[in-house]
Amino acid sequence: MDKKQIEKLVSEKVDAALKANDTPKKFFITENGRGVVDGGDLYNAVLSEVLSVMKTALVDIIAEVHTKTAEKPAEKPEKTAEKIEKTAEKIEKAEKPATKTAKK
Numbered sequence: 001m002d003k004k005q006i007e008k009l010v011s012e013k014v015d016a017a018l019k020a021n022d023t024p025k026k027f028f029i030t031e032n033g034r035g036v037v038d039g040g041d042l043y044n045a046v047l048s049e050v051l052s053v054m055k056t057a058l059v060d061i062i063a064e065v066h067t068k069t070a071e072k073p074a075e076k077p078e079k080t081a082e083k084i085e086k087t088a089e090k091i092e093k094a095e096k097p098a099t100k101t102a103k104k
Helices: 003-020 041-071 077-103
Strands: 026-028 035-037
Touching: 003 041
Parallel strands: none
Antiparallel strands: 026 035
16 A cells, blocks of 8 residues: 555545534634634634644554564564464463462
8 A cells, every 4th residue: 555545545534523523613712711602714724734634644654653563574473383382381370479379
C-alpha cells in the first residue's frame, strides 16, 4: 500500500466518521468567549484545518508503520514456538522455589 492509497483511505474514513457524528452546535474560539456558530465560515475553516492536520498525521503514522513492518521479515513459527517453550520453562522454574519455601 503506497502513501497515496493510505491518504485516500484515511480521508474516506475521516469523512465517513465526520458525517456519522454530530458536530458541536457552538464552537467558542475567541478570547472574550464569543461563540462561533456551527456552519459559519470561521467554524468551517477551523474544522477543515484541524481535520487536515489530523489526516496528514494519520497518513504519516500509518505509512511509517507500514514501511517498518514491510521491512522487518516475519519470524519463523519454529522460533516463536521455541520462545514460548523457553518462557514456559522460566515460569516453571520461578514457581518451584516459591512452593518449596512455602512448605518450610
